[in-house]
């Protein structure tokens with residue numbers, strides 16, 4: 001395990017309790033809620049039918065998504081780097097059981113071609129180097145299988161004012177060269193440009209079917225970050241959901 005992976009594991013182990021106290025109720029308020037604004041998948045139509053499918057969630061956290069999909073009849077594996085997050089998922093598992101595996105998105109402990117769908121919502125593709133994690137996903141997908149994932153948009157990140165601890169309407173850093181965001185104590189998240197995402201996905205042999213830019217309603221508030229104005233994401237894209245498949 002390299003330094004940043006170890007640091008990310010420590011970061012999430014330390015954060016897990018407080019993060020779940022603050023966010024679990026919102027993330028898990030209903031099945032299939034995407035991202036910082038808890039937008040229902042019914043509105044975005046990103047994931048599709050999962051009944052009977054072999055599904056891998058990369059960075060499943062406390063399993064709010066995984067348990068929803070297990071309840072819909074998918075055979076789900078929730079992978080996460082953090083044992084504290086996996087313990088939270090185990091504690092919240094419902095009657096529809098699913099598998100939990102500790103591991104890193106950049107080195108998946110699975111055989112080739114075993115999954116029909118790999119997905120995450122601010123999970124492994126935000127917290128593992130995409131140039132390593134995306135080829136791993138392509139490897140474990142069967143032909144025709146899909147990768148669907150939600151990450152923070154570069155607009156949102158470029159407008160984040162560290163000092164004011166909020167997203168503003170002023171660019172605070174360059175769009176080009178963000179690449180990694182320091183999260184404290186050596187932990188790192190990843191922030192690619194649109195072009196870099198296209199290259200890393202196509203480079204792994206995946207076909208891009210859609211890029212969904214969720215637009216919350218004017219009154220919807222961000223559950224994780226302060227923004228100025230409060231309805232920032234009604235005006236500019238805060239997240240992007242990439243929809244791809246392996247030919």
Ligand SMILES: C[S@@+](CC[C@H](N)C(=O)[O-])C[C@H]1O[C@@H](n2cnc3c(N)ncnc32)[C@H](O)[C@@H]1O
Nearest residue numbers: 012059060061081082085104105122124127128
């Ligand atoms: C923001 S949470 C996403 C989970 C859930 N969707 C949520 O919104 O809470 C990020 C998750 O990614 C996990 N993670 C971080 N680095 C990872 C890696 N390299 N491979 C797999 N999971 C990782 C963390 O432990 C954490 O549980």
